[in-house]
Structure formats: C-alpha cells, structure tokens
Amino acid sequence: MTIEDTPEEWEIRATTTPFRGAKTSVRTDRVVMPDGSEATRDYQVHPGSVAVLALDEEGRVLVVRQYRHPVRERLWEIPAGLLDVPGENPLHAARRELYEEAHVEAGDWRVLTDVYTTPGGCDEAVRIFLARDLSEAEGERFAVEHEEADMEVARVPVAELVRGVLAGDLHNNCLVVGVLALVAAERGEGLDALRPALAPWPARPFVA
Structure with a gap:
C-alpha cells in the first residue's frame, strides 16, 4: 500500500460565490456524495502561499x-506571503518575501515541504522552502505598512523553536510544520537530499 495523497474530484451540481474579497473569496458547492446524495460545502478560495525557513x-x-x-495574538512566524499572480513562480515569491520581511537573501534554496493549511475549509496550498547561505540584502529596505510596520525580527536556535512548538507556545502553521520538517530531514537523509527549489508543485502549477 502506497501512502500518498492522490487527485480526485467529485461531481459538483451547482456552485456560487457569495463573497469576494481583495485576495480570497468564499465558494459554495453542491457536491454529489458516494451514495448519490448531495451536500453543501462552503470553503475559502485562496491563491496559495509560500513560506521560508531561513x-x-x-x-x-x-x-x-x-x-x-483573526486570532488576537502576536505570533512568531517564518517569513511568508501570498502568490500574488496566478502561475507565479513560487521561488521568486519566496525570495521576495524573505527580502521584504527580513532584508535577507539566500544562496541555497530547496523545497522543505508542501502543505494544505486547512483542507476541510480552505484550498490554500503552501510551499515551505529551506533557505541557507544567508546574507544581508543589498539596497534599501522594503517600505512596510499595516501589521508589518510593527514586526520584530529575530534568529532563534532550532532546539528552542522545537521546545516552543511541543510546549504549545508557538502556533503558526508554517513555523510548526517547517521546524519539525527541518529536524526530520536532518535526522533522515540530510538537507542536501531535499527536493530542488524548482520541483513541480501540482497544487499550484508554475512556469520555471
């Protein structure tokens, strides 16, 4: 038995979009169940995101x-952001987010893991990159606004982040998944065995 997710799509009898926002929307589908009945499924339609474990x-x-x-908390996270353009190369987006949020660039990029954040209610797909060989970015810092204007930046040992995750002190999805995936990769075949930065991503196809 192969343990892997597989593509599948059940019949949709009707679909509406009761809400459209600036970046996301809400869709309502009437889906045919295996027994022939229909059920309504509401979910958020999301362009996709990238995150960077630097x-x-x-x-x-x-x-x-x-x-x-939405959660009324100040969270520790890894740099992340939306795929602003359909079909956008996720590596380009990841480089942009690392520059904008931390004014840092990286010389070595690999895919750490791909996840669906909340597949029961949202179609958001996130590609989490591992970035190494870090250096200060050239040029002026990116002009931030809104929540990012009050953002703090720090560098924290992996072991301290793992402790925080397991203690229930750190909750951001990409940080939790990224840090634990990093530790698993280090204890497995090693970081150099991770997928290349331009590995295919069926959830959000792109042109390399």
Whole structure:
C-alpha cells in the first residue's frame, strides 16, 4: 500500500460565490456524495502561499513576530506571503518575501515541504522552502505598512523553536510544520537530499 495523497474530484451540481474579497473569496458547492446524495460545502478560495525557513550558519532560524487579528495574538512566524499572480513562480515569491520581511537573501534554496493549511475549509496550498547561505540584502529596505510596520525580527536556535512548538507556545502553521520538517530531514537523509527549489508543485502549477 502506497501512502500518498492522490487527485480526485467529485461531481459538483451547482456552485456560487457569495463573497469576494481583495485576495480570497468564499465558494459554495453542491457536491454529489458516494451514495448519490448531495451536500453543501462552503470553503475559502485562496491563491496559495509560500513560506521560508531561513537557516543561518549557527543553526538559527530567522523568525518574525507580528499581530494576527483573526486570532488576537502576536505570533512568531517564518517569513511568508501570498502568490500574488496566478502561475507565479513560487521561488521568486519566496525570495521576495524573505527580502521584504527580513532584508535577507539566500544562496541555497530547496523545497522543505508542501502543505494544505486547512483542507476541510480552505484550498490554500503552501510551499515551505529551506533557505541557507544567508546574507544581508543589498539596497534599501522594503517600505512596510499595516501589521508589518510593527514586526520584530529575530534568529532563534532550532532546539528552542522545537521546545516552543511541543510546549504549545508557538502556533503558526508554517513555523510548526517547517521546524519539525527541518529536524526530520536532518535526522533522515540530510538537507542536501531535499527536493530542488524548482520541483513541480501540482497544487499550484508554475512556469520555471
């Protein structure tokens, strides 16, 4: 038995979009169940995202801390952002987010893991990159606004982040998944065995 996710699409009898926002929308589908009945499924339609676990030479992860209004908390996270353009190369987006949020660039990029954040209610797909060989970016810093204007940046040892995750002190999805995937990769075949940065991503196809 092969343990892997597989594509499948059930028949949709009707679909509406009761809400459209600036970046996301809400869709309502009437889906045919295996027994022939129909059920309504509401979900958020999302363009997709990228996140960057940036690891420096001292084994520290670059993290940012910002306010997240829906959960009313200030969270520690790894740099992340939306795929702004359909079909956008996720590596280009990841480089942009690392530059904009931390004014850092990286010389070595690999795919750490791909995840669906909340597949029961949202179609958001996130590609989490591992970035190494870090250096300060050239030029002026990106002009931030809104929540990012109050953002903190730090570099934290991996072991401290793992402790925080397992203690229930850190909750951001990409940070939790990224840090634990990093540790698993290090204990497995090693970081150099990770997929290349331009590995195919069926959830959000792109032109390399």
